[in-house]
Amino acid sequence: MTGRRTAQALTALALATLPFAAAAGELNILTWEGYADPAFITPFEEASGCTVSATYVGSNDDFAAKLAAGGGVYDVITPSLDTVGMMRLAGFVDPIDTAAVSGISGIYPEFSEHPEIVVDGETWAVPLIWGSVSVIYRPDKISGTPDSIGVLFDPAYKGKISMWDDKSAIYWTARYLGYPNVFDLSDAELEAVKAKLIEQKPLIRKYWSSAGELTDLMANNEVWVSNAWTGLTSKDVNALEKGFSVVEFSPKEKAEGWMDSMMLVRGTPNQECAAKFMSYMQSAQGQCGIAASTGYFPVNPGAVADCMDAAMKEERKVDNIDFVKSLVMWQQPVRLDKYLEVWNAVKAAP
Amino acid sequence: MRRPASSILKTAGLFSLPLGWTLLLLIVPYLMMIAVSFWTRQFPLFVPDFQFGNYVQLFSDPQYTTVILRTLKIAAMVTAAALVLGYPLAYFLVFTLRSERLRNLVYMAVIVPLWVSYLLRAYTWKIILGTDGALNSALMSLGVIDAPLDLFLYNQAAMVITLTYIFVPFMVMPIYAVLENIPKGLIEASEDLGIGPLGTFRHVIAPLSLGGVVAGAMMTFCLSFGDFVAPVLVGGPDGIMVANLLQTQFGAALNWPLGSALATLVLIMVLVILGLTGWAERASARNLR
Numbered sequence: 224m225t226g227r228r229t230a231q232a233l234t235a236l237a238l239a240t241l242p243f244a245a246a247a248g249e250l251n252i253l254t255w256e257g258y259a260d261p262a263f264i265t266p267f268e269e270a271s272g273c274t275v276s277a278t279y280v281g282s283n284d285d286f287a288a289k290l291a292a293g294g295g296v297y298d299v300i301t302p303s304l305d306t307v308g309m310m311r312l313a314g315f316v317d318p319i320d321t322a323a324v325s326g327i328s329g330i331y332p333e334f335s336e337h338p339e340i341v342v343d344g345e346t347w348a349v350p351l352i353w354g355s356v357s358v359i360y361r362p363d364k365i366s367g368t369p370d371s372i373g374v375l376f377d378p379a380y381k382g383k384i385s386m387w388d389d390k391s392a393i394y395w396t397a398r399y400l401g402y403p404n405v406f407d408l409s410d411a412e413l414e415a416v417k418a419k420l421i422e423q424k425p426l427i428r429k430y431w432s433s434a435g436e437l438t439d440l441m442a443n444n445e446v447w448v449s450n451a452w453t454g455l456t457s458k459d460v461n462a463l464e465k466g467f468s469v470v471e472f473s474p475k476e477k478a479e480g481w482m483d484s485m486m487l488v489r490g491t492p493n494q495e496c497a498a499k500f501m502s503y504m505q506s507a508q509g510q511c512g513i514a515a516s517t518g519y520f521p522v523n524p525g526a527v528a529d530c531m532d533a534a535m536k537e538e539r540k541v542d543n544i545d546f547v548k549s550l551v552m553w554q555q556p557v558r559l560d561k562y563l564e565v566w567n568a569v570k571a572a573p
Numbered sequence: 574m575r576r577p578a579s580s581i582l583k584t585a586g587l588f589s590l591p592l593g594w595t596l597l598l599l600i601v602p603y604l605m606m607i608a609v610s611f612w613t614r615q616f617p618l619f620v621p622d623f624q625f626g627n628y629v630q631l632f633s634d635p636q637y638t639t640v641i642l643r644t645l646k647i648a649a650m651v652t653a654a655a656l657v658l659g660y661p662l663a664y665f666l667v668f669t670l671r672s673e674r675l676r677n678l679v680y681m682a683v684i685v686p687l688w689v690s691y692l693l694r695a696y697t698w699k700i701i702l703g704t705d706g707a708l709n710s711a712l713m714s715l716g717v718i719d720a721p722l723d724l725f726l727y728n729q730a731a732m733v734i735t736l737t738y739i740f741v742p743f744m745v746m747p748i749y750a751v752l753e754n755i756p757k758g759l760i761e762a763s764e765d766l767g768i769g770p771l772g773t774f775r776h777v778i779a780p781l782s783l784g785g786v787v788a789g790a791m792m793t794f795c796l797s798f799g800d801f802v803a804p805v806l807v808g809g810p811d812g813i814m815v816a817n818l819l820q821t822q823f824g825a826a827l828n829w830p831l832g833s834a835l836a837t838l839v840l841i842m843v844l845v846i847l848g849l850t851g852w853a854e855r856a857s858a859r860n861l862r
Binding site: 282284285287288291292309312313382383390424427428429430432443444445559560563564567568570571572573 | 614616617618634636637639640643703704705721723726727805809810811813818821823824825826827828829
């Protein structure tokens with residue numbers, strides 16, 4: 224496409240001739256809700272002189288979509304481990320200069336030396352925070368103590384169920400149907416998953432696409448049960464004191480685990496601020512700050528040693544990396560496109 | 574007849590800005606979209622190509638037809654509802670309200686919501702229709718229902734209500750304009766000849782206002798056909814429309830080629846609709862003569 228190249232050249236020319244005013248002390252991060260809370264971002268801005276602006280994603284698939292639509296806007300992204308490799312392969316990110324980031328040595332080696340993070344001796348991401356996806360529900364509305372994913376498919380709660388609008392709906396359904404390898408389902412298994420999800424649709428009130436939306440749905444009585452990013456929604460809904468509370472549980476078919484890392488967008492002019500930010504997020508302020516604003520688990524046990532009490536450490540699995548083994552840790556599905564197609568087909572179905 | 578070169582230059586100079594604008598921001602992007610629709614998705618992105626696989630997928634996978642038909646249905650329902658609400662309103666404004674000041678005031682009241690952010694207006698409906706919303710509270714305090722009903726929000730009815738509310742001014746405006754321009758003499762002549770109000774409406778007002786109805790219907794239809802906010806805010810799990818599919822293909826699925834093919838198909842459908850309405854308008858104009 225010569226026309227495209229000409230257009231790109233023209234854009235580049237136009238950008239090059241603009242006065243370079245925006246360079247000093249800016250940092251644009253594309254991240255998840257709760258990851259840029261003023262409680263810990265404001266102190267960083269004051270200490271570093273870097274102004275942070277954050278844009279939020281609703282799923283891991285949003286990272287590539289936003290970066291493909293035109294780079295140059297974001298400096299740092301925080302995809303989950305299952306998406307880190309794709310960012311590298313698509314050429315959206317640069318490797319990290321580990322000498323410029325302090326605190327990496329304190330991160331659980333299970334994360335910092337993970338084969339998706341370190342490839343051919345180069346480090347592509349700095350782990351930030353980890354956690355799980357479990358089931359959230361209203362004990363005053365759901366009878367008994369649910370222990371299975373089955374509660375999300377229970378006709379007794381028709382119209383009061385929600386699910387995350389994400390390809391992970393396939394993982395949940397596959398586990399419910401008893402398929403062991405949820406990231407490499409066969410065509411027949413995917414068909415069964417799709418049929419099950421379409422069968423579930425009349426029970427669904429709304430698929431949620433951001434933590435804020437799920438909080439609204441739960442707080443306003445629209446839904447009673449959903450899968451949810453463990454910690455965040457329950458904290459936010461309970462803080463609203465609506466006269467009821469919500470609780471979370473890990474289903475017997477297992478909850479899901481994820482780990483989000485910071486990556487450096489290719490060619491960003493704000494390298495210095497990015498390195499300062501990554502270092503800060505490994506400090507006590509950064510790790511305890513993000514853990515407090517999200518309810519998730521810190522990746523750097525040394526950093527939180529003095530800013531969390533014993534009960535909090537227990538709850539946030541500090542020095543309990545073995546908890547990972549109880550979870551189905553996200554991986555990129557072997558046939559990502561096929562999974563996305565199945566999920567889109569479910570959403571499009573009548 | 575040859576025009577002097579200077580005149581051609583002047584004309585070109587005069588129209589170069591709008592022509593350049595149209596070319597650069599409309600024609601070129603359309604051509605690029607059509608070109609990309611023949612590319613191939615290849616993990617992690619997509620590669621230039623020339624093949625018809627994307628179009629084949631649009632017609633072979635039922636999910637796309639389902640959503641296109643659903644979108645046509647929703648858009649038609651919104652258009653019908655907007656016409657049922659909008660025509661009498663415009664008629665009332667032009668023929669019933671005698672005071673010009675009052676008429677302008679009511680007309681402004683219809684138009685003013687257009688100044689408010691579309692998102693905000695759609696959000697408002699969420700607050701009205703929700704389980705804990707205004708409508709349920711009102712019905713409960715009136716004793717009509719004992720427990721809040723779920724059936725107002727997160728379904729296709731909520732989408733039709735919201736879209737009708739948002740797009741009804743686009744129906745009222747053109748109908749108002751044509752009704753206002755009907756010469757009063759024609760109506761008086763009809764009445765003088767002993768035709769009743771219904772007959773006058775049927776034989777004089779309705780045919781003369783058809784152009785406004787077609788224009789309003791076309792705008793309302795096209796605007797609701799391309800909407801993607803209502804399904805996200807007030808639609809339920811069965812509310813996905815074509816624009817949401819486009820968003821997904823350009824977003825999460827990262828399949829710009831398939832998205833472009835779908836967008837091209839939508840463009841063709843809209844052009845066909847425009848062509849049909851144009852034809853209908855001309856046909857009705859011929860009948861009048």
